[in-house]
Amino acid sequence: MNLESEFARHRGELVAHCYRMLGSLHDAEDVVQETYLRAWKGFADFERRSSVRTWLYRIATRLSLNALRHSSRRLVPSALGAPGTDPNALAPPELATAWLEPFPDHLLGPDPAQVVGTRQSLRLALVAALQHLPPRQRAVLIFREVLAWPAAEVAELFGTTPAAVNSSLQRARAELARVAPAEDRLSEPDAPARRALLDQYARAFEHADLAALEGLLTRDVRWEMPPRPTWFHGREDVLRLLAAKLVPGGGMRTTVATSANGQPAFAVYTRGKDGGFHARYLQVLTLAEEGVSAVLAFHRPDLFPSFGLPVDRAA
Structure with missing residues (x-):
């Protein structure tokens, strides 16, 4: 295998790795691009004491840590404060805030085994x-828990000892257990129930059928809409939001199914005055056996091309 093919083989997993570190697809792609530039320039000095894959991960991680010196945290609205209750009092979009971005699953490549494990x-x-x-603690947890690197190998990367790596890992686990949302521990419905739930949700959302949506959302559903910092918690408040913001009736919006972060997602298009449909936001859903337990609606039409989706669709 030539060098170009070797580099290309690892691109998807490297973008995913940098995304975990940075919380931004665009930042991750920039870091991977810089990783390859440095690897091409430095390959003559590469002594093959490790695999090319390990070498690329080392470069990408150092570049990610450098990037995190300037901005170390990507946010979701629920991390900023208490939920809102009045859909007519939404805070204006905060465009200067570094918001978390979704990850298009198609970037993981065609290998089913890798995709399932990575998602x-x-x-x-x-x-x-x-x-x-903290950035270094984040990197240690990713290398040890996600990539399953030995402690000695992680210690070499950071110029420290295996004992220090394991200590950092313990602190990271403790903090993650403290802040991890409860929904991440919920079991999802089986495949047939999942398909039925998503079909019913898409149909109900397209037609602004609030009665149907009420039966599909869990009691403690969470609805977030970055870049707006206002978010809603609980079926009653979420339905009040949807009643206030969704134009009633069919034909006003359409959805396209996709997948982000290993989760079901819908690209939402709304009808414009020209009669065509235009990109509005990308919903990433969290499912529980009882229904839809969270919706993170990224109001970022510029994200659509990353998912292979057009910004505009014909009526």
Whole structure:
């Protein structure tokens, strides 16, 4: 295998690794691009004391830590304070805030075994929780828990001892247990029930059918809408939000199923005055056996191309 093919083979997992570190797809792709530039320039000095894959991970991690010196945490609205209750009093979008971004699953590549193993470690609840850890602690946990690197190998990367690595890992685990959302521990419905739930949700949302949505949302559902910091918790308040913001009736919006962070997602398009449909937001759903337990709606039409989706669709 030539060097170019070797580099290309690891691109998807490297982007996923940097995304876990940074919480931003765009930042992760920039770091991986810089990783490859440095690897090409430095390959003559690469002594093959490790695999090319390990070498690339070392470069990407150092670059990610450098990036985190300037901004170490990506946020979700629920990390900022208590939920809102009035859908007519939404805070304005905070465009200067570093918000968490979704990860398109198609970037993981065609290998089913790798995709299944990687998706679980990309779930939004976990990536959001990782943002609470200091950068080096975050990296240690990812290497030890997600990538299963030996402590000695992680210690070599950071210029420390295996004992120090294990101590850092224990602190990271404790903090993660403290901040990890309860929904991440919920069991999902089986495949047939999952398909039925998603079909019913898409149909109900497209038609603004609040009665149907009431039966699909869990009692403690959470609804977040970055870049707006206001978020809602509980079926009653979420339904009040949807009643206030969804134009009633069919034909006003359409959804396209996709997948982000190993979770089901829908790209939502709304009808414009020109009669066409235009990108509005990307919903990433968390499912429980009882129904939809969380919706993180990224109001970022610029994210659609990363998911292979057009910004505009014909009526």
